Amino acid sequence: MQFRPLTKARSSLGATFGGLPNGFWWLWSAQLINRACGFVMPLLAFYVTDELHRSAAFAGTVVAAIGIGSLAAGPFGGILADRLGHKPTLVGALTATAVSMVALAYARSPWTLLVGAFVVGLVSNATRPAHNALISEVIPEADQVRAYSLNFWAINIGYSVAMLSVGLVAVTGYTALFWLNAATTVIGAVLIAIRVPGRGPTEPPEDATAEQGFGSVLRDRTFVGFVAAELLVLTILLQSESGLPIAMNQDGFSPSTFGQVAALNGIVIACVQLPLTRLYKRFPESWVLAGSSALIGVGYSVLLFGHSAWIYGASIVVWTLGEIGNTPTSFAIVARISPDHLKGRYQGLYQMAWTGSAVLAPLIGGTVINTWGAAPLWIGCLVVALAAAAAQLGIGTRLNRRVEDARQKAEQGAEPAAEVG
Structure with a gap:
């Protein structure tokens, strides 16, 4: 009788974490790493006003450019995921996100900042349709709610870690955080490319042309x-x-x-x-x-x-x-x-x-x-x-x-x- 709580705990952990394929856990790990080092987005307004000495109004415009890119990213990323495959699109969008973040770190003129912010918003959010579709590709239907729940858990834990870590800017400066964010994004892309299975684009059925x-x-x-x-x-x-x-x-x-x-x-x-x-x-x-x-x-x-x-x-x-x-x-x-x-x-x-x-x-x-x-x-x-x-x-x-x-x-x-x- 004294071991019943331990047995229940093990059963509960098994019901939560057990039975999911290794490919999902690599995808989950990449999500956690990327979110935990996601410094650029939350700090962008501070960066524009503090580091670049621009006005608050212009900082708001730069953040809005991220939002405009995000709006376009849903259809853009979804179409790419269906045409190229979920995994190739995700890896490519993550790589493009890393490159665009580094480029944004060295943008100085108003137009390069606005264009750079738009591109970061576009490519970083283009990962989401491919990521969510790839989960459904590697996880059986019966376990998909649990898998998306674990993915949501990783997003929130990673975001909390990132928010607790933004004080690093006082030590490293903003440019280093851009590079760190980009480097961990590349790490996530490499993990997915090597460890997560994926198939090519699915051909439409003959009766649904x-x-x-x-x-x-x-x-x-x-x-x-x-x-x-x-x-x-x-x-x-x-x-x-x-x-x-x-x-x-x-x-x-x-x-x-x-x-x-x-x-x-x-x-x-x-x-x-x-x-x-x-x-x-x-x-x-x-x-x-x-x-x-x-x-x-x-x-x-x-x-x-x-x-x-x-x-x-x-x-x-x-x-x-x-x-x-x-x-x-x-x-x-x-x-x-x-x-x-x-x-x-x-x-x-x-x-x-x-x-x-x-x-x-x-x-x-x-x-x-x-x-x-x-x-x-x-x-x-x-x-x-x-x-x-x-x-x-x-x-x-x-x-x-x-x-x-x-x-x-x-x-x-x-x-x-x-x-x-």
């Missing part, structure tokens, strides 16, 4: 509805980077206090994501997606009950629990419903929900708080999240039906084409 190109993804109305609902949810989620700090500043909290409270997001993800993922697997994916979306809205509505640091902390804990359910599940759904020859394009369109929300969230959050105050923003987050959750529940039913139809057709020896209704 009309269903090729990005247009076929846009004609998939069910999937476009899924992306639109996720755009709403992610715009709410990313109030953590816009509405939340503005509201805390208005309530008199210092940037240091905001950082301490915001750190709860990474702490909660690191501590409870993996056990929560096992819990969520007991329920249909459409329920998990809709429930987690609603929970994100509920989390922000907690801020209607007060203005203390404890209330802000409670809000972050609640919406983080929703984030844990939403992100891995949504990536797994995209991987499952997309035809093999269009997986990169499907991931690319879904990525636009992330990059688009990064543009919309600060515009909406700042405008609403400036015009009406914080309370209407939190009420709006709750209402929109509940509406998106209801839509996701209906869309999820159609997507589940598509998965079942795909299985039946696969058993009959025919690969299904993308649904357009």
Whole structure:
């Protein structure tokens, strides 16, 4: 009896980490290394104002150039992944990211800085459709939610390490951090090139010659509805980077206090994501997606009950629990419903929900708080999240039906084409 807790712990660890192929763990390791040394993006505004002595307005323009490149990266990276193969596209985009980061470190004129930032945003985010599609390539369908959850875990742990390490700039200077970021990106590319299996581009089935190109993804109305609902949810989620700090500043909290409270997001993800993922697997994916979306809205509505640091902390804990359910599940759904020859394009369109929300969230959050105050923003987050959750529940039913139809057709020896209704 005294060994039962140890047995349960081993069983839990096995359920979380066991049974996944070695190729995935090399892909996971590359993700962790790259995120842990991802210094350039978070420090770019500081670099432009502090090192280059440019204005805050110009620094914002340079960061916006990154965002514009990110918006274009979804379709660009998805098309390349389908045409060249997921692994070659990922390795190539990582290599291009390293080169562009080093070039940006030596850009000085306004135009070279803006063009360099755009290119970094484009090639660094072009890795994402290929990376997510490659996970679906090396992981069996039954384990994909778990794999995407572990990938999300690596992203958040790596980001936390990077944020704790940015003080290195005081010792090394900015240029050295650009080189370090680039060097670790190359290491990740080499690991993937050598250790991760990958196949070439998948040829479309003979009966789906009309269903090729990005247009076929846009004609998939069910999937476009899924992306639109996720755009709403992610715009709410990313109030953590816009509405939340503005509201805390208005309530008199210092940037240091905001950082301490915001750190709860990474702490909660690191501590409870993996056990929560096992819990969520007991329920249909459409329920998990809709429930987690609603929970994100509920989390922000907690801020209607007060203005203390404890209330802000409670809000972050609640919406983080929703984030844990939403992100891995949504990536797994995209991987499952997309035809093999269009997986990169499907991931690319879904990525636009992330990059688009990064543009919309600060515009909406700042405008609403400036015009009406914080309370209407939190009420709006709750209402929109509940509406998106209801839509996701209906869309999820159609997507589940598509998965079942795909299985039946696969058993009959025919690969299904993308649904357009």
